[in-house]
Amino acid sequence: xxxxxxxxxxxxxxxxxxxxxxxxxxxxxxxxxxxxxxxxxxxxxxxxxxxxxxxxxxxxxxxxxxxxxxxxxxxxxxxxxxxxxxxxxxxxxxxxxxxxxxxxxxxxxxxxxxxxxxxxxxxxxx
Numbered sequence: 531x532x533x534x535x536x537x538x539x540x541x542x543x544x545x546x547x548x549x550x551x552x553x554x555x556x557x558x559x560x561x562x563x564x565x566x567x568x569x570x571x572x573x574x575x576x577x578x579x580x581x582x583x584x585x586x587x588x589x590x591x592x593x594x595x596x597x598x599x600x601x602x603x604x605x606x607x608x609x610x611x612x613x614x615x616x617x618x619x620x621x622x623x624x625x626x627x628x629x630x631x632x633x634x635x636x637x638x639x640x641x642x643x644x645x646x647x648x649x650x651x652x653x654x655x656x
Contacts, residue, residue: 534603534620536561544591555583557591575619596629
């Protein structure tokens with residue numbers, strides 16, 4: 531069994547194109563791994579084929595969006611300027627949008643609204 535599960539953020543908007551008789555949606559996800567001195571970012575190229583690539587999903591796959599996915603992974607090695615690199619590509623069967631939409635930068639005032647103690651207690655659901 532060759533399955534890879536990940537959570538990360540898109541590095542740029544997804545691209546959709548025809549590949550033969552099918553449709554292919556591609557994007558790259560930055561996945562944080564490790565901790566402390568061993569913390570690093572892995573960049574995973576993600577492919578979605580067929581009906582999911584033709585649906586409204588790709589329009590929601592925008593830069594910064596957090597996603598969770600699971601699929602088959604292919605690892606390959608390449609050399610560039612004398613250094614060895616490993617590439618990871620995942621053809622996903624399951625992809626979920628998580629974390630909400632990326633926050634857009636705006637020129638609006640970012641001062642938080644002031645609320646009285648009574649207003650805060652009214653918004654608590656229990």
